[in-house]
Amino acid sequence: MSGTFSRIYSQVYKNMNVIKRNSFRLADVFIWPMIFLFTLTFFVEYLGGDPKYLNMIILGMMGWRVIYFLNLEMVSSFTEEYWAKSLPYLMASPISRLELAVGAAISGLIKAVAVVLIYIVMTSILYHFTIADWPMFIFAMVFMAIVGFSVGLFTLGLGYFMKEEAFNIAFIIPDVLVLLSGVYFTIESVYPAWLLPYIQLLPSVHAFNLLKSMVGIGQADIPMLLATSAAWLSIAYVFNLWMYQKARESGKLARLG
Secondary structure, three states: OHHHHHHHHHHHHHHHHHHHOOHHHHHHHHOHHHHHHHHHHHHHHHOOOOHHHHHHHHHHHHHHHHHHHHHHHHHHHHHHHHHOOOHHHHHHOOOOHHHHHHHHHHHHHHHHHHHHHHHHHHHHHHHOOOOOOHHHHHHHHHHHHHHHHHHHHHHHHHHHHHOHHHHHHHHHHHHHHHHHHOOOOOHHHOOOOOOHHHHOOOHHHHHHHHHHHOOOOOOOOHHHHHHHHHHHHHHHHHHHHHHHHHHHHOOOOOOOO
16 A cells, blocks of 8 residues: 555656646646636626626636646646656556556646635735635535546546647647536526536536536536536546556557556
């Protein structure tokens, strides 16, 4: 067990050290999240600054960043080994695919927490934003992390075959989830009725509804949140395992765990 924790920590330690000397990763934490946030909040302010919609934007951006960072970190941690030509050494090490994924996910979670805290401080100063219900907020963020981990497992599975192409996909998937999950609007007001039952199979829809319910927009469906989160996490795990086994059989991967 101590070996497992050591191998997971090795990935966290490596990823945190990479941030300090990588301008792309620094910008991904301290610059781009601020640009995205203020682009949307300035627009709401321009339209009249309704506090309800402003708070929805802020909460939605926080939740989206959690999903984004967990997913991206899990894929980038793997693809950076490929770009550095050190992937064969990783394959020969005792680390397992899940230890690699969990270590990278923890790194992404650390980034996400840092950005969320920056958001809270900056928006409280500029917009007097406050989190009205901390237990519900934390509960929602836990499920955002589960969604991000599930998406990361899926994209990492693609990475076993696609390598750097999976890194590009890791940027696309969170944006698609933003569109489908109704982060900044209610899905009932945009999508046709026949499509809603399918969209509601996404756990991200219910996680964001939980956040929106804090400001009186949308209604949370806790049973669906629990059921879809468990289902998608299970599917992602099986897909990741299947892709890993296929990659090893085809010679794309020599060994991992």
